[in-house]
Amino acid sequence: MEGTAVLGRLSWQVAEVVDVVEETPRVKTVRFEIPGWAGHRAGQHVDVRLTAEDGYQAQRSYSIASSPDGTQVELTVERLEDGEVSPYLTDVLRPGDQIELRGPIGGYFVWEPPQGGPLLLVAGGSGVAPLMAMIRLRAAVGSDADTRLLFSSRSWEDVIYREELERLEGGGLRVVHTLTRSPPAGWTGYARRVDAEILAEVGPGPTERPRVYVCGPTLFVETVAQALVQLGHEPHMVKTERFGPTGG
Amino acid sequence: MDALMLDGNAVAGLLQEVFAVEMTTAIETCNACGATNEVGALHVFRGAGIVMRCPHCDNALMTIAEGGARMWIGFAGVRTLQVTV
Numbered sequence: 210m211e212g213t214a215v216l217g218r219l220s221w222q223v224a225e226v227v228d229v230v231e232e233t234p235r236v237k238t239v240r241f242e243i244p245g246w247a248g249h250r251a252g253q254h255v256d257v258r259l260t261a262e263d264g265y266q267a268q269r270s271y272s273i274a275s276s277p278d279g280t281q282v283e284l285t286v287e288r289l290e291d292g293e294v295s296p297y298l299t300d301v302l303r304p305g306d307q308i309e310l311r312g313p314i315g316g317y318f319v320w321e322p323p324q325g326g327p328l329l330l331v332a333g334g335s336g337v338a339p340l341m342a343m344i345r346l347r348a349a350v351g352s353d354a355d356t357r358l359l360f361s362s363r364s365w366e367d368v369i370y371r372e373e374l375e376r377l378e379g380g381g382l383r384v385v386h387t388l389t390r391s392p393p394a395g396w397t398g399y400a401r402r403v404d405a406e407i408l409a410e411v412g413p414g415p416t417e418r419p420r421v422y423v424c425g426p427t428l429f430v431e432t433v434a435q436a437l438v439q440l441g442h443e444p445h446m447v448k449t450e451r452f453g454p455t456g457g
Numbered sequence: 458m459d460a461l462m463l464d465g466n467a468v469a470g471l472l473q474e475v476f477a478v479e480m481t482t483a484i485e486t487c488n489a490c491g492a493t494n495e496v497g498a499l500h501v502f503r504g505a506g507i508v509m510r511c512p513h514c515d516n517a518l519m520t521i522a523e524g525g526a527r528m529w530i531g532f533a534g535v536r537t538l539q540v541t542v
Contacts (some may be wrong), residue, residue, distance in 0.1 A: 218477040219470060255469040270467060315469045317481035317497025427460050448497070451467075454460040 255312030272339035325353030333425020415441035489516035
């Protein structure tokens, strides 16, 4: 599929909520059924559009967190206090509700199993969503590609997909957490923002030429991308997805 | 460093709406420094409109302004755009 153009204008479709799951106190995953959905690639996103009664529209992009699975997709949404769209998605939507979305969108920030590894995935908070789609796809196809996920969260309670990641670990997948605000008592893992030293320890190093995917708030991605290049990773091997000052 | 900066991915839906083809893997050449990059790697700034800049030299490559049923797209800083067809 890589390098193949996907022809066709995007059109808005109606998606129906089938499930809402609380991931952390501030993050929920919403599962949608989209009639006629032709599937997606790991790392792609959708645009979500909400229309108010007076016709006002607000639109946001959300990464698809699920691996390709028929006509269903999952979006993992962090609730932003002053957000226009995210509080509606996390607090108001119930199974049976409908919203408008279009997609799948993007081909740059995408991983396909035949590309193999090694993979270095670096996530800041809800930036883990498109990387989780890659990890889930990797597991679904039985790939043993060397994959490291370096995942930065505020606290242990804020770690999205924590139990699923614990289950999936092994068989070539290693998950390393860093907790930047309040690590639990007795925490022996990293407890600071991602820096060059952590990236060098988690590896794989530049000589192994890993494909690197970094997703999170803009300043997080900026810091990580600069540290990776400083360590010797080639810029074109480092793909980034920044989602602004506060996130999704 | 600008906390509001995004990547080409952030306008992928908008670009696909206009060009009817996946655009983040299109390859753009900057007319200022000659660097080639996938559109997904460009730096994107959103204000009253959208400005896409070269990640190598910061040259303003493309501008997009939306107004009602019309869209104004400028390619002032792009030498070529290579699209898979």
